[in-house]
Amino acid sequence: MLSMVDYVHERIQSYPKDLIGVDFTMGNGHDTVFLADYCSYVYAFDIQKEALEKTKQLLKEKNNVQLILDGHQNMDQYITSFDIGIFNLGYLPLADHHVTTLLKTTQMAIKKALASVQQVLFIVVYPGHEEGYKESLWIDDYVCQLDSHQWNVSSYKMLNKNQAPYVIEIQKKSV
Numbered sequence: 001m002l003s004m005v006d007y008v009h010e011r012i013q014s015y016p017k018d019l020i021g022v023d024f025t026m027g028n029g030h031d032t033v034f035l036a037d038y039c040s041y042v043y044a045f046d047i048q049k050e051a052l053e054k055t056k057q058l059l060k061e062k063n064n065v066q067l068i069l070d071g072h073q074n075m076d077q078y079i080t081s082f083d084i085g086i087f088n089l090g091y092l093p094l095a096d097h098h099v100t101t102l103l104k105t106t107q108m109a110i111k112k113a114l115a116s117v118q119q120v121l122f123i124v125v126y127p128g129h130e131e132g133y134k135e136s137l138w139i140d141d142y143v144c145q146l147d148s149h150q151w152n153v154s155s156y157k158m159l160n161k162n163q164a165p166y167v168i169e170i171q172k173k174s175v
């Protein structure tokens with residue numbers, strides 16, 4: 001089975017190249033770097049300065065990325081439209097676990113992202129910790145209610161492991 005992150009990267013390669021990407025949770029920068037290689041331009045958000053520093057190092061000479069020290073719930077102050085987005089929720093494994101995505105701001109950010117996305121939004125959900133469990137309950141319920149005439153919503157999930165992380169792919173249908 002592919003890791004959740006590898007699965008997301010593989011799925012992204014089924015979408016056209018050279019579009020606008022957004023990494024809503026930069027962290028150590030692995031998703032940002034992947035998007036920078038695949039997309040023409042990338043916006044990446046994190047609330048931790050360390051995330052921006054690490055990502056900047058990983059990006060090396062790449063200059064098609066805007067690193068934004070702000071919460072993804074404020075995305076509409078920076079972006080009006082994008083094509084491919086990734087939320088990799090939760091906390092950085094080797095950092096302070098108290099700095100985690102939170103239900104309230106995740107809700108705001110996902111709603112704003114769905115209002116601006118043109119192709120696809122990926123959400124990696126981690127129900128194995130307290131805040132992640134709350135996020136998972138809301139996200140599961142919310143995405144199931146998205147209009148199937150406008151959105152294809154699918155999931156990649158290990159079914160025989162309790163509270164395993166999973167991916168939700170929300171693809172915008174073309175009209």
Ligand code: SAM
Nearest residue numbers: 025026027028029030031046071072088100101
């Ligand atoms: N995509 C990352 C990578 O490739 O390493 C991993 C992301 S990590 C699981 C989650 C990140 O979300 C943390 O770095 C955390 O600081 C960040 N975060 C938490 N709340 C946030 C918010 N409101 N807006 C943006 N980032 C946030």
